[in-house]
Amino acid sequence: MLANVGTGPSVWHKNYPVAQGDRQSPIDIVPNQTSHDPSLGPVVLNYDHCTSIKIANSGHSVVVDFEDSDDRSVIRGGPLDNPYRLKQFHFHWGVKGCHGSEHTVAGNSYASELHLVHWNAVKYTTFGEAATADDGLAVLGIFLQTGDDHRWLNMITDALYTVKFKGSAADFKGFNPKCLLPSSLHYWTYLGSLTTPPLHESVIWIVVKDPITVSEKQLGKLRTLLFTGEEEDQRTRMENNFRPPQLLKGRRLISRRV
Numbered sequence: 001m002l003a004n005v006g007t008g009p010s011v012w013h014k015n016y017p018v019a020q021g022d023r024q025s026p027i028d029i030v031p032n033q034t035s036h037d038p039s040l041g042p043v044v045l046n047y048d049h050c051t052s053i054k055i056a057n058s059g060h061s062v063v064v065d066f067e068d069s070d071d072r073s074v075i076r077g078g079p080l081d082n083p084y085r086l087k088q089f090h091f092h093w094g095v096k097g098c099h100g101s102e103h104t105v106a107g108n109s110y111a112s113e114l115h116l117v118h119w120n121a122v123k124y125t126t127f128g129e130a131a132t133a134d135d136g137l138a139v140l141g142i143f144l145q146t147g148d149d150h151r152w153l154n155m156i157t158d159a160l161y162t163v164k165f166k167g168s169a170a171d172f173k174g175f176n177p178k179c180l181l182p183s184s185l186h187y188w189t190y191l192g193s194l195t196t197p198p199l200h201e202s203v204i205w206i207v208v209k210d211p212i213t214v215s216e217k218q219l220g221k222l223r224t225l226l227f228t229g230e231e232e233d234q235r236t237r238m239e240n241n242f243r244p245p246q247l248l249k250g251r252r253l254i255s256r257r258v
């Protein structure tokens with residue numbers, strides 16, 4: 001996880017006391033301790049007309065932003081009462097060969113984790129407003145394991161040189177993240193939070209059980225990004241940008257077979 005010196009997860013609570021709240025993310029998912037809710041339907045993604053706009057280095061991760069002025073790309077069903085609009089996706093990863101996912105499964109980490117961030121545009125008028133509401137956001141989490149090259153991830157890793165420095169951005173059109181999903185969307189769901197400051201407790205988490213496979217070479221390209229801006233002389237490689245699992249504090253984890 002992020003270096004605990006001064007800026008990392010262990011000190012976030014000083015500026016963001018909600019870091020020690022009752023619905024913080026990520027968590028360790030213990031499959032045999034999840035309750036199975038038969039009334040919970042499948043999650044449905046309508047990304048056919050999604051419009052990617054740009055790729056950027058946020059200083060926390062690499063982020064691909066989408067046009068979210070209408071319901072052209074939404075997630076619905078599962079634990080969600082409304083359709084939620086796709087706003088952006090980003091990744092979390094570790095250092096060479098080490099772990100990097102945020103959620104863990106029975107104490108086991110994956111090499112990386114993809115987050116597809118959506119917001120409730122039925123109840124709220126802006127992403128920022130939704131980001132502070134307890135049913136404002138829905139994040140779909142996908143685990144990445146290492147193995148063969150992922151044919152579509154290359155479209156992202158080949159663009160990373162354009163966003164090496166914190167604060168940089170470049171056009172990134174025509175990318176549909178549906179190509180990054182596993183075939184089965186069997187998922188776990190629970191009420192949680194953003195995993196980076198401001199750590200708002202506004203996320204309905206939907207964590208997909210089956211990982212996708214990417215190569216160590218592709219993950220290595222994520223680690224060529226920098227936490228630091230072009231103007232800074234100190235160059236810090238972007239790695240270990242994951243928060244460790246937080247306390248469940250009595251929350252129920254629900255699972256759904258597809």
Ligand SMILES: C[C@H](CNC(=O)c1ccc(S(N)(=O)=O)cc1)Cn1ccc2ccccc21
Nearest residue numbers: 115117127128131139193194195196197198
């Ligand atoms: C909270 C927001 C910044 N944070 C996030 O958007 C965010 C999203 C997902 C995660 S995770 N790792 O949990 O999936 C973490 C942080 C700031 N912000 C406030 C208004 C606003 C408007 C546009 C863009 C950003 C905006």
Ligand SMILES: [Zn+2]
Nearest residue numbers: 090092115195
């Ligand atoms: Zn994330």
